Amino acid sequence: MKKIINEPESFVKETVEGIIAAYGDRLKLLNDDFRVVLNAHPVREGKVGIVTGGGSGHLPLFLGYVGDGMLDGCTVGNVFASPAYSKMYDTICACDHGAGVLCLYGNYGGDKLNFNQAIEDADFDGIRCTTVLGADDVASAPIEEKEKRRGVSGIVYAYKCAGAAAARGMDLDEVTAIAQKACDNVRTMGFALTPCIVPEVGKATFTVAEDEIEIGMGIHGEKGIEVKKMITADELAKIAVDRILADMPLTAGDEVSVMINGLGGTPLEEQMITFRAVHKLLSDIGVTVFMPHIGEYATSMEMAGLSVSIFKLDEELKGLLCDPADTPFYTNHNK
Amino acid sequence: MKKIINEPESFVKETVEGIIAAYGDRLKLLNDDFRVVLNAHPVREGKVGIVTGGGSGHLPLFLGYVGDGMLDGCTVGNVFASPAYSKMYDTICACDHGAGVLCLYGNYGGDKLNFNQAIEDADFDGIRCTTVLGADDVASAPIEEKEKRRGVSGIVYAYKCAGAAAARGMDLDEVTAIAQKACDNVRTMGFALTPCIVPEVGKATFTVAEDEIEIGMGIHGEKGIEVKKMITADELAKIAVDRILADMPLTAGDEVSVMINGLGGTPLEEQMITFRAVHKLLSDIGVTVFMPHIGEYATSMEMAGLSVSIFKLDEELKGLLCDPADTPFYTNHNK
Numbered sequence: 001m002k003k004i005i006n007e008p009e010s011f012v013k014e015t016v017e018g019i020i021a022a023y024g025d026r027l028k029l030l031n032d033d034f035r036v037v038l039n040a041h042p043v044r045e046g047k048v049g050i051v052t053g054g055g056s057g058h059l060p061l062f063l064g065y066v067g068d069g070m071l072d073g074c075t076v077g078n079v080f081a082s083p084a085y086s087k088m089y090d091t092i093c094a095c096d097h098g099a100g101v102l103c104l105y106g107n108y109g110g111d112k113l114n115f116n117q118a119i120e121d122a123d124f125d126g127i128r129c130t131t132v133l134g135a136d137d138v139a140s141a142p143i144e145e146k147e148k149r150r151g152v153s154g155i156v157y158a159y160k161c162a163g164a165a166a167a168r169g170m171d172l173d174e175v176t177a178i179a180q181k182a183c184d185n186v187r188t189m190g191f192a193l194t195p196c197i198v199p200e201v202g203k204a205t206f207t208v209a210e211d212e213i214e215i216g217m218g219i220h221g222e223k224g225i226e227v228k229k230m231i232t233a234d235e236l237a238k239i240a241v242d243r244i245l246a247d248m249p250l251t252a253g254d255e256v257s258v259m260i261n262g263l264g265g266t267p268l269e270e271q272m273i274t275f276r277a278v279h280k281l282l283s284d285i286g287v288t289v290f291m292p293h294i295g296e297y298a299t300s301m302e303m304a305g306l307s308v309s310i311f312k313l314d315e316e317l318k319g320l321l322c323d324p325a326d327t328p329f330y331t332n333h334n335k
Numbered sequence: 336m337k338k339i340i341n342e343p344e345s346f347v348k349e350t351v352e353g354i355i356a357a358y359g360d361r362l363k364l365l366n367d368d369f370r371v372v373l374n375a376h377p378v379r380e381g382k383v384g385i386v387t388g389g390g391s392g393h394l395p396l397f398l399g400y401v402g403d404g405m406l407d408g409c410t411v412g413n414v415f416a417s418p419a420y421s422k423m424y425d426t427i428c429a430c431d432h433g434a435g436v437l438c439l440y441g442n443y444g445g446d447k448l449n450f451n452q453a454i455e456d457a458d459f460d461g462i463r464c465t466t467v468l469g470a471d472d473v474a475s476a477p478i479e480e481k482e483k484r485r486g487v488s489g490i491v492y493a494y495k496c497a498g499a500a501a502a503r504g505m506d507l508d509e510v511t512a513i514a515q516k517a518c519d520n521v522r523t524m525g526f527a528l529t530p531c532i533v534p535e536v537g538k539a540t541f542t543v544a545e546d547e548i549e550i551g552m553g554i555h556g557e558k559g560i561e562v563k564k565m566i567t568a569d570e571l572a573k574i575a576v577d578r579i580l581a582d583m584p585l586t587a588g589d590e591v592s593v594m595i596n597g598l599g600g601t602p603l604e605e606q607m608i609t610f611r612a613v614h615k616l617l618s619d620i621g622v623t624v625f626m627p628h629i630g631e632y633a634t635s636m637e638m639a640g641l642s643v644s645i646f647k648l649d650e651e652l653k654g655l656l657c658d659p660a661d662t663p664f665y666t667n668h669n670k
Contacts, residue, residue, distance in 0.1 A: 003602075004567075004609055004640075005608055006567045006568050018608055018614070021610065021615075021624075022607070022610055022627045022629055057604065059602070059603035191339075194337075211337070232339075233349075234341050264600075266637070267338075267600075268394035268395065268631065269350045269392065269394055269636060272353030273339065273346070274339055275356065276349050279357070292357045294353075304337070304600070304637065331666055333668045
């Protein structure tokens with residue numbers, strides 16, 4: 001295992017300590033607990049709180065989106081493992097500013113179980129909570145079973161739009177509805193070229209052959225839908241766009257944002273070449289691409305590969321996407 | 336070779352086309368020439384122009400720093416190869432706003448040869464040009480031969496400070512002096528874990544063994560100063576800081592910016608763990624870290640590894656570092 005780390009057991013703690021050392025003017029820990037990260041800036045009383053949580057190993061997901069105009073707090077688990085429910089409860093309590101809390105996270109069994117328990121406890125304390133699940137990975141289940149779909153990089157659009165809605169002063173029901181609409185309007189297809197190694201395990205727990213690509217592999221190495229001999233960027237873009245459009249039809253005049261998300265080991269050049277191909281396919285059918293997101297948004301440590309997300313915009317979502325946001329990993333300064 | 340590309344011969348062209356498709360509101364090509372990228376925003380007449388150039392395969396370096404508050408233009412060559420002198424000449428001419436042009440680029444033989452020729456031609460046309468070379472890689476030559484040192488990620492600080500100086504309205508001599516001071520105040524140490532593959536070659540032209548790290552390897556795979564069995568993040572940080580401080584002493588009360596630059600295949604988590612260690616070593620000797628830069632600034636495509644840069648600040652450089660900048664790959668919105 002060749003990773004630039006110290007003891008595998010301290011991977012998560014030292015990652016978070018590094019982040020706080022770097023961005024302590026913007027992020028803070030809750031009571032020195034490195035599992036719970038909060039916005040260090042004062043938050044307006046009466047603003048709806050938005051929290052998330054999930055396993056480590058996906059930076060900037062999840063804690064990287066805590067900050068002005070996005071999330072109020074985040075709890076992180078071990079690598080690829082759900083945070084404890086008690087940490088979720090702590091996060092919810094810390095992020096209630098008197099108007100309730102939206103729990104916005106990915107559709108994974110452990111996270112759901114723990115968040116539901118935490119919400120029950122918070123509710124007992126009089127904190128009203130709602131839940132919206134990111135479930136954008138079209139490869140993870142057919143459309144008839146879309147409640148089984150995993151959440152991947154597309155959730156970043158929901159963080160952005162819901163965060164903007166809360167910053168504008170919308171109430172909990174309105175913010176929840178925006179988050180749900182954002183999640184309903186985004187689809188993602190992932191492509192893996194290599195596995196990644198959980199530090200405490202020390203070796204890959206799944207493989208991708210030297211000359212192959214796995215289509216639809218999840219960000220924890222969940223099995224995809226097809227293994228192919230390596231394909232070109234244009235072929236990859238076609239598979240992604242076809243599959244997404246079969247699930248969420250687009251027609252001439254529609255406007256979308258496109259996210260090309262590097263999984264951790266994929267050069268920016270390859271992401272740009274892929275964006276070029278996706279952009280061309282969408283332009284060819286009269287779909288306009290607005291505010292592309294190209295880079296690393298939801299990774300699997302050193303995994304090579306990328307995911308393509310398409311986020312269908314309407315005027316409301318577009319406006320919210322344009323609102324200012326400022327986190328150490330996501331900034332938007334449109335006025 | 337497992338890369339998400341189309342024909343290897345179209346790697347550079349399609350990368351730049353992807354960038355323009357994504358950020359065409361901020362970047363434009365000079366006369367549809369994908370080798371020359373300019374700021375698409377109007378530039379104030381009388382502003383000093385700043386241009387750079389270098390091989391492709393290092394995104395966001397070089398063209399990613401073209402934009403408001405940084406560079407006016409950039410020409411790119413093939414992967415790891417100098418741009419043609421005629422393109423440098425075109426770039427200089429396009430970026431002269433009547434106050435002369437600073438050519439700020441890395442200390443590599445081909446780039447120097449070609450830029451010198453281009454400057455000679457531009458001078459003949461009445462465009463006054465100056466040159467500052469990035470040469471921050473302390474591992475590439477001893478201090479007595481520092482004119483032989485290669486330029487790596489540290490040049491980004493020079494782009495930022497010189498760009499801010501030009502935006503403030505300083506004249507060519509002043510902007511040149513700032514760029515030179517920034518280059519004089521930055522030192523970098525690189526660490527490579529894996530090689531990378533030039534698309535047109537199709538296989539790695541150098542190797543790093545499975546359990547080893549090469550200390551001081553350059554961003555084109557230039558030989559480093561030592562090959563070791565894999566080390567920890569804390570050990571790596573110590574080697575980097577010791578070596579840099581032997582070259583550029585720091586004492587209690589000094590203020591620096593630290594850049595942890597992922598080389599392309601290194602997860603953000605490892606960069607954060609390394610930052611934590613560097614930050615601790617500097618804090619221990621009373622040196623303050625201001626505005627850290629952690630992420631990918633100068634890559635070698637899919638190479639795993641990172642570089643550590645330390646940029647010694649004074650009041651002038653600190654102020655310039657804080658000035659606003661807005662490029663697709665580097666934004667700073669301090670007011």
